[in-house]
Amino acid sequence: MAKTIVVTGGNSGLGFECASALSADHNNVVVIACRDTARANQAAQKLRQGGGRVDVLCLDLSSQPSIHAFVDAFRARTLPPLAGIVCNAGGQNVGAPARTAEGFEATFGVNHLGHYLLARLMLPDLAPGGRITFVTSNTHDPRQKTGMPAPRYETAEALAHDLEPGAEPGKRRYTTSKLCNIYTAYELAGHLAASPDPRLQSIRVNAFDPGMMPGTGLAQTYPPVLRFAWHYVLPVLTLFKRNVNTPARSGRRLARLAAGSEANATGKYFSDGHETLSSALSLDRAKALDLWNSSADMTRLPRDLSPASSDHPTKTDGRLNLAVALASP
Ligand SMILES: NC(=O)c1ccc[n+]([C@@H]2O[C@H](COP(=O)([O-])OP(=O)(O)OC[C@H]3O[C@@H](n4cnc5c(N)ncnc54)[C@H](OP(=O)(O)O)[C@@H]3O)[C@@H](O)[C@H]2O)c1
Numbered sequence: 001m002a003k004t005i006v007v008t009g010g011n012s013g014l015g016f017e018c019a020s021a022l023s024a025d026h027n028n029v030v031v032i033a034c035r036d037t038a039r040a041n042q043a044a045q046k047l048r049q050g051g052g053r054v055d056v057l058c059l060d061l062s063s064q065p066s067i068h069a070f071v072d073a074f075r076a077r078t079l080p081p082l083a084g085i086v087c088n089a090g091g092q093n094v095g096a097p098a099r100t101a102e103g104f105e106a107t108f109g110v111n112h113l114g115h116y117l118l119a120r121l122m123l124p125d126l127a128p129g130g131r132i133t134f135v136t137s138n139t140h141d142p143r144q145k146t147g148m149p150a151p152r153y154e155t156a157e158a159l160a161h162d163l164e165p166g167a168e169p170g171k172r173r174y175t176t177s178k179l180c181n182i183y184t185a186y187e188l189a190g191h192l193a194a195s196p197d198p199r200l201q202s203i204r205v206n207a208f209d210p211g212m213m214p215g216t217g218l219a220q221t222y223p224p225v226l227r228f229a230w231h232y233v234l235p236v237l238t239l240f241k242r243n244v245n246t247p248a249r250s251g252r253r254l255a256r257l258a259a260g261s262e263a264n265a266t267g268k269y270f271s272d273g274h275e276t277l278s279s280a281l282s283l284d285r286a287k288a289l290d291l292w293n294s295s296a297d298m299t300r301l302p303r304d305l306s307p308a309s310s311d312h313p314t315k316t317d318g319r320l321n322l323a324v325a326l327a328s329p
Contacts, residue, residue, distance in 0.1 A: 002080035003127070005259055006031045008059060008115065009089025011043040013216030014135065017251025018086055019043070022259060023052025029080055033059035033070060033089075055079070061089055061114025063101040064299060071121045081127035084258045087115040087181070088135040092174040094167040095221045104160040104298065107170070111177035112291075113160070116184055117299040123200065132205045133258040134185045137178040138212075138243060138271055141279035146212070151176035153287050156294035170221075182207045182269060182278050183288035184295070189267030191292075191305050200305065204264065207278065208257055209271035210250035211243035243272040 005022050009015035010032030023030045030052060034040035037058055044054040057073050060066040090111040100109035119132050126132070139148040149172040153159070159176060162169070185207040192200050214234035219227050237244040253273050269278035281287075296303045 002027050002029065003083035003259075004029045004031060004079045004081065005084040005086065006033055006074070006082070006122075007086040007088055008033045008061065008118070010034060010086075011036070011039045013218065014210050014213060014247050014250055014254065015086070015088040016043050017247045018088065018254040018258070019054070019251075020047055020050070020052070020248075021252045021255035023047045023050065023054055025259075026051060026053060028259065029053045029055060031055045031057055031074065031079070033057050035060040035062075035066075035089075059089075059118075061110045061118070062106055064114075064117060065101070067114060067117050067121065070118070071125075074122075075125065082122070082125045082130060083127055084131040084133065085119060085122055085126070086133050086135070086254065086258045087119060088254070089115075090135065090177070091220075092171065092218055093221050094170040097163040097165060097170070097173075099163075102298070105162050105173065107173040107177050108156075108159045108162070108180065111174070112180035112184065113295055113298060115181070116295045117301070119184070119188060119205075120296075120299070120301055120305075123203070123305065126199075126203055128199045128202045130203050131258055132185075132188065132203065133254065134181040134205070134207045135254065136181040136185075136207045136209050136269070136278075137175070138209045139175045140179040140182060140282060143279065148175050151179040151281065153179060153281065153284075153291075156180075156291045156298075160294075160298060179279070179282055180291055182282040183291045185269075186267050186282075187288045187292045193266070195305055204266040206257060206265055206267070207269045208254055209243075209269070210247075210254060211245045211272055212237070213245050213247045213250055214238070216247055 005028055007015050007019045010019040011034045019030045019032050022028050032040050040056040044056045047054045057070055059070040093107055098106040100106050138144045139146045140151055142150040185205050189205040192203050195201055214230050219230040238246050268275050293303050
């Protein structure tokens with residue numbers, strides 16, 4: 001049964017490897033959603049050489065109009081039912097703080113807020129049983145002693161305007177944005193489970209930690225010596241250290257969660273290849289709610305899943321039967 005899966009940041013690192021694993025199943029149409037069309041086309045070309053069915057659509061998560069335009073462009077394509085959205089794109093900025101087009105701090109804006117908006121806008125497009133997977137990081141959890149600063153969540157409003165300079169605040173904004181991914185996964189899963197709409201109820205939402213994956217583009221704002229170590233020294237750790245993975249290994253795991261056998265879970269955290277507990281802070285419901293409500297305000301969406309989200313556009317275009325067939329038993 002043909003189905004479509006969207007992978008944000010599918011041109012590079014984990015996103016590319018996930019897209020590669022997904023496109024190995026020729027029933028899947030993989031839409032790689034990227035801010036740089038040239039890089040995206042290059043990646044798509046590689047995946048097509050392996051026989052994958054791959055489409056490219058432009059998406060810049062640092063711009064809300066770009067996210068809306070992506071959704072419009074997606075709807076204008078004739079694609080098989082949408083079975084999954086992999087919210088993977090993201091970055092870590094240890095250089096000068098940056099802002100999104102709307103003026104929000106960019107690590108928060110791209111890693112969290114852009115994906116929040118994308119996931120909510122695409123709810124009407126998801127087929128029954130569809131999956132949304134947020135890529136987070138074990139660096140959100142101080143117990144893991146990853147060497148990264150602990151996240152600091154006071155309010156979403158404070159995070160959206162935190163432009164404190166320096167490498168350490170930059171890293172902290174990253175770990176906090178990954179905490180936001182978990183809050184969003186849990187909160188969205190709860191909203192969907194409580195929805196009166198059976199299609200929304202059937203959508204599964206999870207958070208996925210790929211572990212440390214040296215060699216990806218994540219370290220691009222680090223000083224040259226650390227970038228060298230990231231690309232040429234640290235990959236040796238994948239041979240013996242727990243939860244240090246090649247992008248290919250984590251990409252296969254992510255693809256399984258986003259579209260495969262583990263996907264019946266919802267509102268769960270997966271790390272090192274299995275479901276496990278996320279940090280104590282990530283279970284703080286008041287903070288998750290603050291993030292949910294503030295993010296709705298910052299993206300001009302209703303705080304509740306509006307009745308409009310229940311209107312499944314594929315109802316009218318003859319693809320509903322395919323969509324229904326995707327629903328998990
Ligand atoms: N590498 C690790 O050790 C590690 C560990 C835990 C979690 N993660 C998570 O894994 C995910 C993927 O990271 P990676 O390590 O694979 O790094 P990567 O190779 O740098 O990939 C990041 C992807 O995100 C895209 N991206 C960045 N900003 C964007 C924007 N404004 N709009 C759209 N796309 C944007 C990048 O596009 P460009 O190519 O155009 O820059 C790239 O495709 C991230 O969420 C990261 O937090 C990574």
